[in-house]
Amino acid sequence: MLALGVTLVLVTSNVMQDQARRDGVALARSIESYASGSVPEQAFTVGVLAPEDAARVTAQVDGFRELRRLRMWTVDGTLLYDSLADATGFPDGDRLDAATRQREPDAQLVTEVQGDEFGGTETTLLDVYVPVQHGGVVVGAAEVMLDYQGTSDAVASATRTVTLVVAGGLVLLWLLLFRTVWNASRRLQSSALENARLALLDSLTGLPNRRMLADRLERAIADSHATGTTVGLALLDIDRFKDINDSLGHDRGDELLEQVAQRLRGDLREEDVVARLGGDEFAILFPDVLSVADADAAARRVRQLFVPPFMLGDLALHVDTSIGVACLPDHADDGSSLMRMADVAMYTAKTHRLGVSVYSPEEDDSSPARLVLLGDLHRALGVDDELQLHYQPKIDLRTGRTVGLEALMRWRHPTRGMLPPDLFVPLAEQSGLIHDLTRYALRTCVAQLARWSEDGDPVPVAVNLSAHDVTSHAVVDVIEELLARHDVPPALLEVEITETALVSDPSRVVPVLERLSEIGVHVSIDDFGIGNTSISQLLDLPVHGLKIDRLFVADMAGNGREGSEVIVKAMVDLAHSFGLQVVAEGVEDAATAEALRRLTVDQAQGYLYSPAVPPDRLRAEDLPRDRGARHAVTSVTHESGRTPQGATPSDR
Ligand code: C2E
Ligand code: CA
Ligand code: CA
Numbered sequence: 001m002l003a004l005g006v007t008l009v010l011v012t013s014n015v016m017q018d019q020a021r022r023d024g025v026a027l028a029r030s031i032e033s034y035a036s037g038s039v040p041e042q043a044f045t046v047g048v049l050a051p052e053d054a055a056r057v058t059a060q061v062d063g064f065r066e067l068r069r070l071r072m073w074t075v076d077g078t079l080l081y082d083s084l085a086d087a088t089g090f091p092d093g094d095r096l097d098a099a100t101r102q103r104e105p106d107a108q109l110v111t112e113v114q115g116d117e118f119g120g121t122e123t124t125l126l127d128v129y130v131p132v133q134h135g136g137v138v139v140g141a142a143e144v145m146l147d148y149q150g151t152s153d154a155v156a157s158a159t160r161t162v163t164l165v166v167a168g169g170l171v172l173l174w175l176l177l178f179r180t181v182w183n184a185s186r187r188l189q190s191s192a193l194e195n196a197r198l199a200l201l202d203s204l205t206g207l208p209n210r211r212m213l214a215d216r217l218e219r220a221i222a223d224s225h226a227t228g229t230t231v232g233l234a235l236l237d238i239d240r241f242k243d244i245n246d247s248l249g250h251d252r253g254d255e256l257l258e259q260v261a262q263r264l265r266g267d268l269r270e271e272d273v274v275a276r277l278g279g280d281e282f283a284i285l286f287p288d289v290l291s292v293a294d295a296d297a298a299a300r301r302v303r304q305l306f307v308p309p310f311m312l313g314d315l316a317l318h319v320d321t322s323i324g325v326a327c328l329p330d331h332a333d334d335g336s337s338l339m340r341m342a343d344v345a346m347y348t349a350k351t352h353r354l355g356v357s358v359y360s361p362e363e364d365d366s367s368p369a370r371l372v373l374l375g376d377l378h379r380a381l382g383v384d385d386e387l388q389l390h391y392q393p394k395i396d397l398r399t400g401r402t403v404g405l406e407a408l409m410r411w412r413h414p415t416r417g418m419l420p421p422d423l424f425v426p427l428a429e430q431s432g433l434i435h436d437l438t439r440y441a442l443r444t445c446v447a448q449l450a451r452w453s454e455d456g457d458p459v460p461v462a463v464n465l466s467a468h469d470v471t472s473h474a475v476v477d478v479i480e481e482l483l484a485r486h487d488v489p490p491a492l493l494e495v496e497i498t499e500t501a502l503v504s505d506p507s508r509v510v511p512v513l514e515r516l517s518e519i520g521v522h523v524s525i526d527d528f529g530i531g532n533t534s535i536s537q538l539l540d541l542p543v544h545g546l547k548i549d550r551l552f553v554a555d556m557a558g559n560g561r562e563g564s565e566v567i568v569k570a571m572v573d574l575a576h577s578f579g580l581q582v583v584a585e586g587v588e589d590a591a592t593a594e595a596l597r598r599l600t601v602d603q604a605q606g607y608l609y610s611p612a613v614p615p616d617r618l619r620a621e622d623l624p625r626d627r628g629a630r631h632a633v634t635s636v637t638h639e640s641g642r643t644p645q646g647a648t649p650s651d652r
Pocket of ligand 3: 528
């Protein structure tokens with residue numbers, strides 16, 4: 001910009017100077033023509049000017065104010081005339097030569113000092129040699145000295161003005177440009193900052209996101225390799241978050257996530273990294289724990305943070321979590337497998353409802369222990385006495401009568417004892433053995449129904465189907481064939497399908513549900529509320545009942561009662577508006593049963609009434625009675641010695 005300014009000023013001042021000089025030369029030419037008009041041609045030849053001619057010249061040029069001196073030279077440098085009447089003098093030979101030879105004026109600025117050496121004033125003169133021609137021949141030259149001080153002062157002042165204007169303009173321009181560039185760079189900077197923030201932080205909670213966690217994890221692992229410390233990773237998932245979202249609204253859901261983030265962040269050490277992985281999933285990285293047990297203890301402390309209810313407006317909501325823990329180097333030796341192990345552990349915590357679960361190879365698909373168990377299951381499906389169905393009654397909350405049973409699978413493993421379904425059903429699902437297991441359950445159940453039918457009127461029995469079963473019509477064929485073979489009315493068989501299974505592949509599941517409905521087998525949505533689907537999506541399906549997951553029910557007795565009741569009520573009202581029967585699972589105390597009855601829940605199931613028991617240990621009121629006698633039972637009585645309240649399943 002400085003160079004531009006300097007160039008601009010230089011060019012302008014040169015243009016002005018050139019113009020002034022051209023004007024001076026033009027003036028010198030006209031003075032010459034006035035002067036030489038009075039000089040006879042032969043004066044140049046002889047080198048002498050007559051005094052009267054000199055006087056004429058003086059008179060001719062008298063009127064030119066700018067003229068300081070006029071001298072006339074012959075071509076060889078003889079002085080013909082001097083306006084200052086100096087008889088002697090010499091021309092500037094080179095310039096005289098140049099002017100006469102080139103027939104062009106030669107102009108030069110010269111400085112003249114007037115007065116004495118000290119107090120003198122300097123004046124600038126324009127000294128022009130103008131060739132004098134007579135009849136086309138150059139005969140000499142007129143040296144015209146013009147006062148140039150005024151002009152050069154004017155040029156200098158104009159140059160100063162131009163300089164000022166240019167400098168001012170440029171400063172202004174610079175300021176403008178600077179402001180623009182500054183603003184733009186500020187904007188760029190802040191958007192780069194925001195992008196970086198978005199790239200590494202979760203926008204809702206402000207916690208680190210998955211990427212940042214991965215980065216911290218890598219660093220912690222590098223440290224661990226260097227110093228031999230243990231890295232703990234906990235994955236935490238909020239139970240039944242989707243329903244909180246559905247029944248209370250997404251704003252409340254977001255509010256809850258923010259509060260969870262605050263509790264987690266507020267309670268952990270500075271070096272622990274709390275991240276939100278998306279949805280209701282959080283991760284906590286413990287970069288330096290003493291041992292696996294230490295990480296486990298830390299995770300349990302985290303879970304304790306969820307004991308006080310969360311306040312959403314004036315609603316106290318009790319929220320539970322499932323946490324999976326894995327450690328490096330104990331369970332994994334790199335970041336991604338550590339994540340996977342923690343995920344396996346979280347899945348275990350969730351399905352077994354353990355709260356906190358530390359990774360164990362038993363739960364992992366690829367571990368040898370799993371493969372052994374899978375082989376055992378394969379074998380067990382071929383024998384009669386290992387896999388059994390136990391039955392748990394469903395009670396009508398208005399009459400107290402048993403109105404149905406649920407068949408739950410147990411495995412009497414030859415070396416490991418009685419195994420709960422959570423230990424082998426997921427294994428069967430992952431390995432494809434599930435179809436055989438389902439067929440086994442259906443066969444056993446329908447055979448049992450046939451036996452009971454001989455004794456009287458049995459209540460309907462529900463069998464659990466897995467997600468894999470309901471994507472093909474094969475299961476309906478199996479059911480039809482079994483019912484026909486044992487001559488059991490379809491109304492006695494029901495199926496329960498988990499919420500997540502129902503929505504996993506609707507285009508394949510819905511036709512299967514429709515066929516079940518057509519043949520008269522009722523379908524219930526199981527574990528309702530813990531999946532991540534919206535209630536209305538499920539209610540459009542051809543189903544007859546809905547089983548509220550026991551997590552909600554258990555809560556109704558706890559300190560988050562109010563919130564749970566709101567959610568359960570929302571579910572019940574919506575289900576009823578779609579004509580569905582509502583069953584509450586996991587009812588363990590009379591107060592909860594009473595609360596459920598108030599919320600118009602239709603049926604209840606749980607340890608309050610009875611755990612799942614083998615068919616020969618069912619209570620009298622759960623068993624078929626002589627035809628017509630069932631409706632005589634008016635109240636629920638419990639057999640002595642089996643107090644269902646607080647009971648654990650006797651077979652576990
Ligand atoms: P589910 O269908 O939700 O079954 C209810 C579970 O809750 C049963 O666990 C039952 O014993 C337990 N339970 C009942 N009342 C109470 C109570 O008051 N309090 C508590 N805390 N728990 C109660 P179980 O028998 O261990 O079954 C676990 C899951 O395994 C079942 O959950 C079901 O999803 C699956 N399952 C069981 N049998 C089969 C089967 O034959 N086929 C398939 N595909 N899945 C099965
Ligand atoms: Ca069930
Ligand atoms: Ca259930």
